[in-house]
Amino acid sequence: MYPRRAIVWFRQDLRLHDNEALTEALSSADEIVPVFVFDERIFKGKTHFFGFPKTGRFRAQFIIESIHDLREALREKGSDLLVRVGKPEEAVFALAKEVRSSWVFCNRERTHEEVLAQDALEKNLWSIGQEMRFSRGKLLYYTADLPFPIQHTPDTFSQFRKEVERAVPVRDPLPAPEKLPPVSLRLDAGEIPSLSDFRHVDIEPDPRSSFILKGGESEALQRLHYFVWESGLAAQLKDERDKVAGADYATKLSPWLAHGCLSPKLVFHELKRYEAETGLNDIGHWMLLSLLRRDFFRFMAKKHGNRIFQRRGIHGDADTGGADDWELLQSWIEGTTGLPFVDANMRELSHTGFLSNRGRLNVASYLVNDLKVNWQMGAEYFESVLADYDVASNWGNWNVVAGVGSDPREHCCLNVLAQAQRYDPHGDYVKLWLPELKGLPPDKVHQQHVSYY
Numbered sequence: 001m002y003p004r005r006a007i008v009w010f011r012q013d014l015r016l017h018d019n020e021a022l023t024e025a026l027s028s029a030d031e032i033v034p035v036f037v038f039d040e041r042i043f044k045g046k047t048h049f050f051g052f053p054k055t056g057r058f059r060a061q062f063i064i065e066s067i068h069d070l071r072e073a074l075r076e077k078g079s080d081l082l083v084r085v086g087k088p089e090e091a092v093f094a095l096a097k098e099v100r101s102s103w104v105f106c107n108r109e110r111t112h113e114e115v116l117a118q119d120a121l122e123k124n125l126w127s128i129g130q131e132m133r134f135s136r137g138k139l140l141y142y143t144a145d146l147p148f149p150i151q152h153t154p155d156t157f158s159q160f161r162k163e164v165e166r167a168v169p170v171r172d173p174l175p176a177p178e179k180l181p182p183v184s185l186r187l188d189a190g191e192i193p194s195l196s197d198f199r200h201v202d203i204e205p206d207p208r209s210s211f212i213l214k215g216g217e218s219e220a221l222q223r224l225h226y227f228v229w230e231s232g233l234a235a236q237l238k239d240e241r242d243k244v245a246g247a248d249y250a251t252k253l254s255p256w257l258a259h260g261c262l263s264p265k266l267v268f269h270e271l272k273r274y275e276a277e278t279g280l281n282d283i284g285h286w287m288l289l290s291l292l293r294r295d296f297f298r299f300m301a302k303k304h305g306n307r308i309f310q311r312r313g314i315h316g317d318a319d320t321g322g323a324d325d326w327e328l329l330q331s332w333i334e335g336t337t338g339l340p341f342v343d344a345n346m347r348e349l350s351h352t353g354f355l356s357n358r359g360r361l362n363v364a365s366y367l368v369n370d371l372k373v374n375w376q377m378g379a380e381y382f383e384s385v386l387a388d389y390d391v392a393s394n395w396g397n398w399n400v401v402a403g404v405g406s407d408p409r410e411h412c413c414l415n416v417l418a419q420a421q422r423y424d425p426h427g428d429y430v431k432l433w434l435p436e437l438k439g440l441p442p443d444k445v446h447q448q449h450v451s452y453y
């Protein structure tokens, strides 16, 4: 008898714990062949509307590190990770023919480009009598557990949250497998590419950055452990989250969550455990709210499809009227608009690939409401540079800022000057990223239209 063989196609689930596709493959097949494909369209291509590099160097580096870590973890358990560069629908298909598998297991994606790739692969597999088996793995909640069908998901976050929080428990995360069956065939493991393969220069960490991101499940678990158990930071979560500077004002888990190095269910359950052990209340609840926002945007993307990318957004009624103004956009990107708080945030973003939530809200609001630039330009620039880029979270948040989201009342129009004074009262953050302003006294730092370039 031939062994029943399954391919496990890792996508945005770069971990062994709580990995449904992996767990299901192991229960169906005698042998598994894990593979990751660096999709050349994603790593070498351009963004859809405005042609930015689709995956900037910070995200590319983070994913490369995550793949090294995943390969090592799989090897430690007795298996391996094959790595390919190309189109998944061709590379995984070629592998399926080569190893004569019965199935390809993967976690299902819901956004346009990811769906095109998985549909094309499924079609190819049918032609050789094999099939795809889809699992879930991205969210806190399962669609099947929701108290409403997707098409009836409430369009306002507050309503969504009320209905879900009340009715649905968060399932336990699945454990990582203890051992894995070896890949018995002699297959080319494939080399993990480096940044230069994607035409990026190497990254020299910026000494001003308070937090060096490193991809991979083991780094993610370390950060979670540090945040919850070692540092006591979890206890301050509620009060610290809106800060803009420092390594520890929020969890900083987003890049690992975005690329699936960390399961949101695990994060939630760790915080609940911390609550139970310390007697502190409400910490799990604060985390739940953040992770629920993430789920909400994913469900909105599922419900409204490609409308999240369109100029009129999910809502579809109002056009924000923003112009495709490359000159203004460029000054925003380079951090030379003349408004120090915006410029400091934009420079931090371009030098590190990361930005606080408060920073993101302010720079996005400034682009849309003050500079009156088309919000899609900002969203695509973020798509390019963010290390934690997540399709639904990025486009969903930009929909909200631009007032074209599912709930237009959520339109976020901030007084950026007032925000700067509130969140950077002494100007320390601005001075860190705009050394030109170092000599100014605190009450002069946050002036509009400073000429420093």
Ligand SMILES: Cc1cc2nc3c(=O)[nH]c(=O)nc-3n(C[C@H](O)[C@H](O)[C@H](O)COP(=O)(O)OP(=O)(O)OC[C@H]3O[C@@H](n4cnc5c(N)ncnc54)[C@H](O)[C@@H]3O)c2cc1C
Pocket (backbone or CB within 6 Å): 241, 250, 251, 252, 253, 254, 255, 257, 258, 290, 291, 293, 294, 297, 355, 356, 357, 358, 360, 361, 364, 382, 386, 388, 389, 390, 391, 393, 394, 395, 397, 398, 401
């Ligand atoms: C214009 C704009 C674009 C954004 N683009 C992204 C993106 O591409 N990827 C991304 O993960 N987040 C995005 N966010 C949301 C948020 O800014 C980041 O998730 C957060 O700053 C990450 O830091 P943290 O991990 O310390 O968050 P914490 O405050 O510690 O929150 C914990 C986790 O909850 C989730 N979360 C919290 N707030 C949000 C939110 N508003 N929307 C979605 N998820 C949330 C994230 O997974 C985060 O890691 C965007 C926000 C704005 C305003």
